[in-house]
Amino acid sequence: EIVLTQSPGTLSLSPGERATLSCRASQSVSSTYLAWYQQKPGQAPRLLISGASSRATGIPDRFSGSGSGTDFTLTISRLEPEDFAVYYCHQYGSSSVTFGQGTRLEIK
Amino acid sequence: QVQLQESGPGLVKPSETLSLTCTVSGGSVSSGSDYWSWIRQPPGKGLEWIGYIYYTGSTTYNPSLKSRVTILVDTSQNQFSLNVSSVTAADTAVYFCAKAPYATCFDYWGQGTLVTVSS
Numbered sequence: 001e002i003v004l005t006q007s008p009g010t011l012s013l014s015p016g017e018r019a020t021l022s023c024r025a026s027q028s029v030s031s032t033y034l035a036w037y038q039q040k041p042g043q044a045p046r047l048l049i050s051g052a053s054s055r056a057t058g059i060p061d062r063f064s065g066s067g068s069g070t071d072f073t074l075t076i077s078r079l080e081p082e083d084f085a086v087y088y089c090h091q092y093g094s095s096s097v098t099f100g101q102g103t104r105l106e107i108k
Numbered sequence: 109q110v111q112l113q114e115s116g117p118g119l120v121k122p123s124e125t126l127s128l129t130c131t132v133s134g135g136s137v138s139s140g141s142d143y144w145s146w147i148r149q150p151p152g153k154g155l156e157w158i159g160y161i162y163y164t165g166s167t168t169y170n171p172s173l174k175s176r177v178t179i180l181v182d183t184s185q186n187q188f189s190l191n192v193s194s195v196t197a198a199d200t201a202v203y204f205c206a207k208a209p210y211a212t213c214f215d216y217w218g219q220g221t222l223v224t225v226s227s
Contacts, residue, residue: 001171035213044204044217045155056215088155092212096171097157 002027004089004100012108019076021103023067023089031068033093039102040085048087049074081107110135112205112218120199120225126192130205130218137186138163143211144188146179148201149220156201160211161188168211195225 003026013019023034031052037045047056049065052072062077076083084107089100116128130144137144146158159169161179169177178191192199202222206214 033212037214044206044220045214046217047213047215050213050215090155090213092208095168097160099155099157101154 001096002029002091002094002098004091004098006087006089006100006103008103009101010104010106012106013079014108015079015081017079019074019079019083019105021074021076021087021105023072023074023100025070025072025091028069029072029091030093031072033091034065034067034072035090035092036065036074037088037090038083038085039088045088076105079105110207110216112207112216114203114205114218114221116221116223118222118224120195120223121227122196122225123194126190126195126199126223126225128190128203128205128221128223130188130190132186132188132207135207135216136183137181137188138183141209143208144179144181145206145208145214146190147204147206147214149204150198150201158190158192158203160208162211197225199223200225 005024007022034052036049039045053065064075086102086104088102111133113131120126143160145160159179161167161181176193181188202220204220205218207216
């Protein structure tokens with residue numbers, strides 16, 4: 001099973017700042033098979049990025065994904081108030097799908 | 109726009125079987141490009157993938173749950189279902205159903221349903 005480790009666990013930033021979230025895999029993941037989700041309290045996760053860098057339909061361009069191999073990054077260029085949430089990475093390159101443990105993005 | 113809706117009991121006794129159904133609207137479980145999945149989230153914790161099903165009935169399960177999980181599809185009702193046997197308190201979670209095109213990312217999710225395991 002591929003283990004995804006997200007860092008930091010909690011990120012405290014202010015609106016307008018840049019957020020950089022990391023997802024590290026225990027073994028190489030094809031970049032085709034890495035996704036990012038945003039989850040707000042009481043809601044289902046929302047797909048942001050698939051294929052490591054392709055924004056899902058309707059996702060603002062302040063969200064971007066990058067990376068390859070074992071290191072992937074989600075960047076939010078200028079934080080809006082609605083961006084404060086929990087973010088999960090997800091790999092589907094192996095037959096056993098796994099998620100990272102999440103990064104909580106909170107208002108400083 | 110595809111919509112998914114989970115339904116089922118919110119309370120299950122320890123050692124019994126948890127059963128949930130996901131009803132799909134605005135799309136078809138018989139779509140040749142989509143896989144249908146269950147994912148759960150214990151209160152205050154992260155996401156755990158349970159398994160996938162394809163419209164043919166072909167399944168893939170999380171190895172850690174495989175011995176207790178069954179996912180079925182009912183194309184006539186445009187639904188798929190989840191059974192988890194011999195539940196314990198550790199199975200208490202919000203259960204989500206989701207759609208995964210070509211068994212990739214999860215692009216549409218249900219709102220989730222909380223299932224509590226307690227006597």
